[in-house]
Amino acid sequence: MTTLTGRASLRRHRGGISRGEAGSGWLFTAPTLILLGLFLVVPIIMALWVAFSDWTGNGSPFTSAVHFVGLSNFSSVLSGGGLDEQNFGQALRNNAWYVILVVPIQTIVALFLAVMVNRQILKGRGIFRTAFYFPSVTSSVAITVLWLFLFSQSGAINNVLGWFGINGPNWFNEPSGIIQDGLAGLGIKQGPAFLTDHTFLSVSWWDWIGGPSVAMTALIFMAIFTTSGTFMLLFIAALQNMSGEVQEAAMVDGANGWQRFRFVTLPQLRPTLFTVLTLGLIGGWQIFDQIYTGTQGGPANTTTSPAYLAYSTAFGNGQEWGQGAAIGFIVFAIIVVFTILQRIILRERKVSKRRMRLYNLPPSAREGSSSDEDDDGPGMSAAIGIATASQVNRSGGTV
Amino acid sequence: MQRRNRWLGAGALAVIGAVALSACGSGFSSSSGGSSGGKLTSSKKPISVLIGSSGPAETAAVTSAVADWSKTSGTSAKVIAASDLNQQLSQGFASGKPADIFYLGNTSLAGYAAAGDLLSYGSKLPNKDDFYPSLTKAFTYNNQLYCAPKDFSTLQLVINNSLWQKAGLTAADYPTSWDQLESDAKKATTGKVVGLSMNGQYERIGAFMVEAGGNLMNATSTKATADSAANVTALTYVKKLLNEGVMKYAKDVGESDGGQAIGAGKAAMTVEGNWVTGELKSDFPSVKYTVVPLPAGPSGKGTLVYTNCWGIAKDSPNQAAALKLVEQLTSEKDQLAFSQAFGVLPSIQSAAADWKKANPTLVPFLDGAAYAQGTPASKNSAAVVTDFDSKLETLATSDPKTILAAVQKNLQATLK
Numbered sequence: 001m002t003t004l005t006g007r008a009s010l011r012r013h014r015g016g017i018s019r020g021e022a023g024s025g026w027l028f029t030a031p032t033l034i035l036l037g038l039f040l041v042v043p044i045i046m047a048l049w050v051a052f053s054d055w056t057g058n059g060s061p062f063t064s065a066v067h068f069v070g071l072s073n074f075s076s077v078l079s080g081g082g083l084d085e086q087n088f089g090q091a092l093r094n095n096a097w098y099v100i101l102v103v104p105i106q107t108i109v110a111l112f113l114a115v116m117v118n119r120q121i122l123k124g125r126g127i128f129r130t131a132f133y134f135p136s137v138t139s140s141v142a143i144t145v146l147w148l149f150l151f152s153q154s155g156a157i158n159n160v161l162g163w164f165g166i167n168g169p170n171w172f173n174e175p176s177g178i179i180q181d182g183l184a185g186l187g188i189k190q191g192p193a194f195l196t197d198h199t200f201l202s203v204s205w206w207d208w209i210g211g212p213s214v215a216m217t218a219l220i221f222m223a224i225f226t227t228s229g230t231f232m233l234l235f236i237a238a239l240q241n242m243s244g245e246v247q248e249a250a251m252v253d254g255a256n257g258w259q260r261f262r263f264v265t266l267p268q269l270r271p272t273l274f275t276v277l278t279l280g281l282i283g284g285w286q287i288f289d290q291i292y293t294g295t296q297g298g299p300a301n302t303t304t305s306p307a308y309l310a311y312s313t314a315f316g317n318g319q320e321w322g323q324g325a326a327i328g329f330i331v332f333a334i335i336v337v338f339t340i341l342q343r344i345i346l347r348e349r350k351v352s353k354r355r356m357r358l359y360n361l362p363p364s365a366r367e368g369s370s371s372d373e374d375d376d377g378p379g380m381s382a383a384i385g386i387a388t389a390s391q392v393n394r395s396g397g398t399v
Numbered sequence: 400m401q402r403r404n405r406w407l408g409a410g411a412l413a414v415i416g417a418v419a420l421s422a423c424g425s426g427f428s429s430s431s432g433g434s435s436g437g438k439l440t441s442s443k444k445p446i447s448v449l450i451g452s453s454g455p456a457e458t459a460a461v462t463s464a465v466a467d468w469s470k471t472s473g474t475s476a477k478v479i480a481a482s483d484l485n486q487q488l489s490q491g492f493a494s495g496k497p498a499d500i501f502y503l504g505n506t507s508l509a510g511y512a513a514a515g516d517l518l519s520y521g522s523k524l525p526n527k528d529d530f531y532p533s534l535t536k537a538f539t540y541n542n543q544l545y546c547a548p549k550d551f552s553t554l555q556l557v558i559n560n561s562l563w564q565k566a567g568l569t570a571a572d573y574p575t576s577w578d579q580l581e582s583d584a585k586k587a588t589t590g591k592v593v594g595l596s597m598n599g600q601y602e603r604i605g606a607f608m609v610e611a612g613g614n615l616m617n618a619t620s621t622k623a624t625a626d627s628a629a630n631v632t633a634l635t636y637v638k639k640l641l642n643e644g645v646m647k648y649a650k651d652v653g654e655s656d657g658g659q660a661i662g663a664g665k666a667a668m669t670v671e672g673n674w675v676t677g678e679l680k681s682d683f684p685s686v687k688y689t690v691v692p693l694p695a696g697p698s699g700k701g702t703l704v705y706t707n708c709w710g711i712a713k714d715s716p717n718q719a720a721a722l723k724l725v726e727q728l729t730s731e732k733d734q735l736a737f738s739q740a741f742g743v744l745p746s747i748q749s750a751a752a753d754w755k756k757a758n759p760t761l762v763p764f765l766d767g768a769a770y771a772q773g774t775p776a777s778k779n780s781a782a783v784v785t786d787f788d789s790k791l792e793t794l795a796t797s798d799p800k801t802i803l804a805a806v807q808k809n810l811q812a813t814l815k
Contacts, residue, residue: 056514058492059714083782083809153653173650175792299650300789315486318779319510 051325057314061321073326081202084313088327089201091304097212098305099284102223107276109228111269114235115261129236136229143226144294148172151218171218175300177210178217213302219290227283231276238272239265274346278339285335306331439523439718446476446721449491449498451484451707453674453741460740464733465724474720492516495714499721503546503710505537509620509778511710512540518711519543520722526729529747536618537773538708546708547729550743552672553767554606554702556580556694557657560687562592562667574694577610577636580668584645587667595640596666597657599648600788602774603670605703607633609772610696615784616810620776623810626803632697634799641795648792662686672705673764677742692763704771706746744768775810783809 046061054069055061077088117128135143150156151171158168176184183189190196191206198205212220242265250264266273288307291297297304297312304312306327314324448465452458462478469476481487484502491497492514503511511517521527521544527535534548556574563572566587574580584594597603601615608614613629616622624630640646647666654660657669662683669675670693679686693702709725711718727733734745735753744765745754755762775784786809790802 057489058514058516059495082812083779083786086786087782153650170650170653175789297785298789300792301785302789315489317485317504317507317510317781319489319514320779 047325047328050321051329053322055321057319057321069322073320073322074330077323077327077330078201084323086202087301087304087309088306088330089199089203090301091306091309092201093203093208094212094216094302095285095287095305098216098220098223098287099281101212101220102227102284103277103280106224106228106231106280107273109224110231110276111235113228113232114239115265117232118236118239129232132232133229135226136233138226140226140289141293143222144290147218147222148294169214172215172295173299174214175298175302177207177213177302179209179211180206181214182211213299215295215299216303219287219294219303222290223284223287227280231280234272234276235269238269242268270346270348274342277342277346281338281342282335285331285338306334439518439520439722440716441719442716443474444716446474446500446717446724447498448476448478448724449481449484449487449501450478451502452480457737457741460737461728464728464736468724468727472720472723474717474724476724488516491712492714497712497714499712499715499717500724501710501712502549502707504707505705505773505776506781506784508538508545508708509540509776509780512545513778516713517545518713518715518718519545520711520718520725521545521547523722524726524729526726526747529749530729531746531748531768533618533704533768533771533773534706534746537704537706537776539619540776546710547725548746549707549709549729550734550737550746551704551706551768552674552744553704553764553771554603554670554672554693555763555767556691557661557669557671557675558689558691559661559664559667560689562587562661562664563689565589566667570689573689573691575692576694577696580694581640581643581645584640584668585643588645592664593645593647593652593660593666595646595668595670596649596652596654596660597646597670599650599792599794601784601791602703602705602788603657604634604637604791604794605774606670606693606701607637607696609701609703609770610693610698611636611701612696612698614772615787615806616775616777616780618772620773620780621814623807623814625810626800626807629698630803631799634794634803636696638794638799658682661688673742673744673761676761690761690763692766700770702767702771704768704773706773775813777810777813779813780810783813 050061051073052068052070053061053066055066059065076082076084079085113132116122117125117132119125122128152158153168153170153173155171157171161168180191191204195206195209196204200208246264246268247260250260255263285305286307287305288311291303291305291308292311295303297308310324310327310331313327314321448461450458450461452461458478458480465476465478479498485507488497488501488503488511492511497516503517508517512519521535521538524544524547527544527547530548531551534551535544538545538548558573566583566589568583568586572579572583574583580595587594605614608630611629611633613624613627613633615625615630617624637646641648649656649660649666649669652660652665654663654665656678657666657671658675658678659682660666661669662679664686676690679688692700695701709728711721711725715721729746731745731747731750731753734747734750735757737743738745738754739757745751751765754765758765783806787802787806790797790805794802
């Protein structure tokens with residue numbers, strides 16, 4: 001973001017010290033550049049080539065025995081009506097429901113926990129913070145194993161449900177979608193023909209809207225349980241960066257607790273919200289270890305994710321390395337598109353006329369203050385932006 | 400100057416990339432040579448044996464057998480127990496330095512063979528006619544026997560003795576036909592006990608398809624036969640048992656497999672492989688059980704066979720020694736030792752008599768080799784079977800014909 005004048009002054013400044021500085025600059029960045037190049041850029045380029053080749057996993061993908069096959073790896077998972085497409089559609093469906101449920105819920109839970117443990121009057125805040133953060137620092141493999149026990153047929157969860165007379169499902173063995181289960185409870189066992197007869201990626205629309213399977217729902221609970229703590233930490237950091245004066249000003253204006261949260265705190269959290277949602281989204285589309293250690297995609301393929309499918313396609317009995325890599329790049333594209341969409345949805349907007357009315361300003365005052373507000377708005381958001389930029393950076397480093 | 404530096408940086412990256420790639424390339428170069436001509440590679444290099452072990456007992460038994468061979472042959476060899484066999488194999492093949500000898504499931508054979516990872520050494524085995532034909536068929540790809548069957552397992556009917564007696568049944572009632580199985584299951588079904596329980600997947604229910612004279616593919620996995628009338632008959636029969644409530648899938652009685660179901664006393668009968676003996680011994684040591692042959696269906700006796708072979712890598716620098724080691728590992732002496740250590744069935748017919756003497760109660764499992772059929776082994780067929788399994792979970796409420804038609808379509812796609 002260097003401006004033209006900035007760059008000019010830089011050049012002028014460098015004129016005196018010249019080459020030595022640039023050289024040592026490269027020297028100091030070299031280790032990172034080499035590591036990133038060797039372990040990130042080169043493998044990605046190799047994988048990109050594999051996605052367009054018929055490499056079978058034997059020897060180097062860069063020998064003359066490996067051929068360029070164009071888009072055939074992509075087309076076999078995106079079209080054709082075969083099992084490859086059906087499995088990919090199923091994996092996409094599973095993961096989409098996972099993301100749709102996990103990202104909003106974990107964000108709301110994290111925000112709620114952060115606001116709660118950030119309150120001055122709460123005693124033993126440190127204990128709560130540690131307790132909520134604890135699942136995040138525990139290995140996901142360990143938690144998966146714990147989950148398999150908790151959600152087994154005769155596990156703790158079903159026992160607790162039994163106290164209320166509920167006959168709990170056999171969680172990790174139940175492939176039916178929870179929305180379809182709900183509809184079946186209402187007597188709708190078969191979907192309408194326009195949903196069951198039409199398919200997208202070889203999966204019928206009735207199945208697309210069928211909701212996550214019961215097994216996937218258990219994994220969704222787990223994701224919320226483990227990651228809410230991490231994001232709670234980001235929210236706490238943002239909340240502690242907020243100045244008390246704005247809150248006090250709102251109190252003087254007579255805002256109640258909910259109004260202060262909704263109209264004062266929440267708008268200031270927008271950059272953190274963006275970070276949390278983006279990280280949640282990226283993590284959500286990359287679920288792998290829970291599935292690899294927990295369910296292996298079962299029951300009935302209802303817990304496969306594209307990431308797991310990419311792995312099993314390449315390493316499984318088909319040895320379809322090109323297809324596996326292609327699935328990886330499709331997931332990459334999905335994540336990029338969703339992140340951009342989110343960026344657009346969460347961008348800063350001018351205060352709308354409708355929103356302005358909420359503040360109940362008399363018409364005359366509104367005329368006078370509108371220029372004020374225009375000045376205040378961007379200024380304030382810029383300050384918040386700076387305050388949270390460090391958090392974004394910090395979390396960016398851990399991704 | 401800044402621009403020039405940027406190019407310098409890009410250049411540096413490009414150089415790094417080139418170095419990395421050429422490093423990979425040099426490591427792989429030996430693979431292109433291959434050894435399809437029939438001459439085995441030979442060198443002084445040590446042999447590595449990669450196994451997908453079921454536990455410490457298996458690892459110890461294989462390690463000791465390999466150590467014995469090392470002592471007599473003078474070639475050093477080491478055993479590595481894989482944590483994820485397929486992944487470690489794939490890594491080895493991609494790097495050009497695979498394990499010399501490894502476990503290879505019959506469902507994985509086609510994928511690796513088509514990729515050119517495997518040495519096809521079956522024709523060089525002196526005792527190749529001693530292996531059960533149902534096993535050598537499972538490891539034949541493109542009309543070549545690729546590797547020596549290591550051992551095998553079959554499915555049979557396993558009965559919980561006390562529940563059987565409680566239902567008023569005796570040894571004379573052991574089912575020999577589908578009708579008898581149904582009536583026995585009805586008698587054994589009470590409030591808490593279900594007559595028959597097994598996993599709701601092709602790997603168990605497929606036995607009924609064989610008994611009806613069908614299977615998903617032909618013996619050499621070159622033709623899809625999923626939508627045959629015999630298969631429809633089998634699934635219709637299983638569906639009937641499910642709907643009568645005399646058979647339940649293991650998960651529906653809250654157990655992970657049929658062995659657990661009869662061990663926990665939730666089912667009187669199950670269809671399981673010979674591994675169930677180890678499972679029952681460790682989890683339910685006090686439960687008494689009897690193994691009897693699966694009842695005959697419309698086309699006679701039938702069961703499914705599961706088997707692994709000793710794969711040898713095409714890129715191995717010491718194929719000759721590896722072949723010698725495999726010959727010893729499939730010898731009668733070693734196979735009987737393995738069988739004693741971790742309960743597998745020896746893959747050679749000459750070991751059968753001794754094995755039966757040592758394991759009189761498990762004889763039906765070994766006898767199954769005569770009439771057993773393999774599971775689909777064409778490339779990518781594992782994904783089809785997984786999909787079939789998911790459809791079988793709802794067999795009680797769906798139409799067998801529709802299920803099998805979908806499987807047929809998917810299996811045909813794997814043959815292209």
